[in-house]
Amino acid sequence: MSMKKWQQILSNTITDVETLSKHIKIDKKRMKRVGRKYAIGINPYYLSLIRKHGGPIWKQCIPDTLEVIDEIGRRDPLMEDKYTPIKGIVHRYRDRVLLVVSNMCAGYCRFCTRKRKIGLKDKTVKKEKFKKALNYIKRHKYVRDVIISGGDPLLIYDDMIEHYLRELRKIKHVQIIRIDSRTPCVLPQRITPKLCGIFKKYHPIYFNTHFNHYYEITKESRKACEMLADAGVVMGNQTVLMRGVNDDAKTLKRLFEELLTMRVRPYYLYLPDAVKGTYHFRVSIRRALKIMKQLIGHTSGLAIPHFIVDLKHGGGKTPLLPNYIIKHIGKRYVFKNFEGKKFFYADVE
Numbered sequence: 001m002s003m004k005k006w007q008q009i010l011s012n013t014i015t016d017v018e019t020l021s022k023h024i025k026i027d028k029k030r031m032k033r034v035g036r037k038y039a040i041g042i043n044p045y046y047l048s049l050i051r052k053h054g055g056p057i058w059k060q061c062i063p064d065t066l067e068v069i070d071e072i073g074r075r076d077p078l079m080e081d082k083y084t085p086i087k088g089i090v091h092r093y094r095d096r097v098l099l100v101v102s103n104m105c106a107g108y109c110r111f112c113t114r115k116r117k118i119g120l121k122d123k124t125v126k127k128e129k130f131k132k133a134l135n136y137i138k139r140h141k142y143v144r145d146v147i148i149s150g151g152d153p154l155l156i157y158d159d160m161i162e163h164y165l166r167e168l169r170k171i172k173h174v175q176i177i178r179i180d181s182r183t184p185c186v187l188p189q190r191i192t193p194k195l196c197g198i199f200k201k202y203h204p205i206y207f208n209t210h211f212n213h214y215y216e217i218t219k220e221s222r223k224a225c226e227m228l229a230d231a232g233v234v235m236g237n238q239t240v241l242m243r244g245v246n247d248d249a250k251t252l253k254r255l256f257e258e259l260l261t262m263r264v265r266p267y268y269l270y271l272p273d274a275v276k277g278t279y280h281f282r283v284s285i286r287r288a289l290k291i292m293k294q295l296i297g298h299t300s301g302l303a304i305p306h307f308i309v310d311l312k313h314g315g316g317k318t319p320l321l322p323n324y325i326i327k328h329i330g331k332r333y334v335f336k337n338f339e340g341k342k343f344f345y346a347d348v349e
C-alpha cells in the first residue's frame with residue numbers, strides 16, 4: 001500500500017536539533033539539552049505556519065531552554081498516574097474515562113500536560129492491552145462517556161480506530177464516544193474521507209480538537225473540520241491560555257469566532273497546568289480573568305468556552321468566572337454588567 005499524504009508529512013517530522021538547525025536559526029548546544037529531556041517533533045506542515053521567530057506558532061513547537069530550568073512544575077500535577085486503575089485508562093470522574101491509546105503525536109507541543117509521557121518511545125496500546133481496558137469499561141456500568149485520547153489517538157491506523165469504535169459501541173452503557181485529537185490543527189491531512197466514513201458509522205461521536213491561535217486556521221485545517229462536521233461529528237475545541245501565544249482578548253476573540261465559522265464550538269479554555277517544563281507559558285489567574293471579562297458579552301456566547309483550571313493534586317476541572325456581583329445585602333444584589341454599568345436585582349424568596 002502506498003503511503004498516504006499524512007503519513008508522508010509525518011515521516012518528514014523534525015525530531016532532532018541538527019535537522020531543526022537547518023530550517024531555523026537556533027542555539028544548537030543549548031537546544032540539545034532540551035532535546036535530551038523532552039521529545040521534539042515538528043512536522044513540515046506545522047513548521048510552515050511559523051510567521052516569525054518567537055511568535056505564537058514558534059513558541060508552541062520549538063524547544064525553549066526555559067523548559068529545563070523549571071523548578072516549580074510537577075511531572076504529573078493532575079495525578080493522572082494515581083487515577084490509572086489499569087494501563088490505558090484514566091478514571092478521574094465517575095461517569096467518564098479517558099482511553100489512552102497512543103503516546104505519539106503529530107507534533108510535540110512544548111506546553112503539553114502529558115509532557116512526561118509523550119513521544120520518545122512508541123507505546124501505542126496494542127490489541128491485548130485494549131482488551132483489558134475494554135473489560136474495565138464493561139465492568140463499570142456507570143461509565144457513560146469514553147474519551148479516546150493520547151498522545152494523539154488519530155496517529156494510529158484506520159482499522160485500529162474502527163476496531164476501538166466497534167468494540168466500544170457494543171457496550172450498552174457507553175452513550176458517548178469522544179475523540180481528543182490535535183490533528184485537525186497540526187496535521188489536517190489526517191482527516192480523510194475514509195476516516196470520516198468510519199466515524200459516521202458509530203455516532204454519537206464528539207470530537208475535541210485543539211487550536212490555540214488563529215494562525216493555525218488555514219485552508220487545510222478548515223477543510224478537515226468541515227469534513228468531520230459534514231460526517232455528523234460534533235466538533236468542539238480546547239484551547240490552552242499561554243503567555244506569549246494567545247494571552248490577549250483580541251487574539252482569543254478572533255480564534256473563537258473563526259472556529260465557529262468552521263463549525264467548531266469553543267469548549268474549554270484552560271489555564272496552563274503546573275507541569276514541569278512549562279512554567280514560561282503560565283498566566284496568572286488575575287490576568288486570565290481580566291481577559292475573560294474582555295470577551296464575555298463582547299462576542300456571542302457561542303464563542304465563549306468554559307474557562308477552567310485543572311487543580312493540582314488531581315483536584316479536577318474547576319470553572320473560573322469573572323465576578324459580576326459586586327455587592328449584595330439580603331435579597332438585593334448589585335451587578336456590574338459587561339460594559340461596567342451598575343444594575344440592581346431584587347431576588348426572590
Ligand SMILES: *Cc1c(COP(=O)(O)O)cnc(C)c1O
Nearest residue numbers: 090091092093096097098147317
Ligand atoms: C478532562 C477530562 C475528562 C473529560 O472532562 P469533561 O469535563 O467531561 O470534558 C475526563 N477524564 C479526565 C481524566 C480528564 O482530564
Ligand code: SF4
Nearest residue numbers: 105108109112151182
Ligand atoms: S498533541 Fe496534545 S498530547 Fe500531543 S503534545 Fe500536543 S498537547 Fe500534548
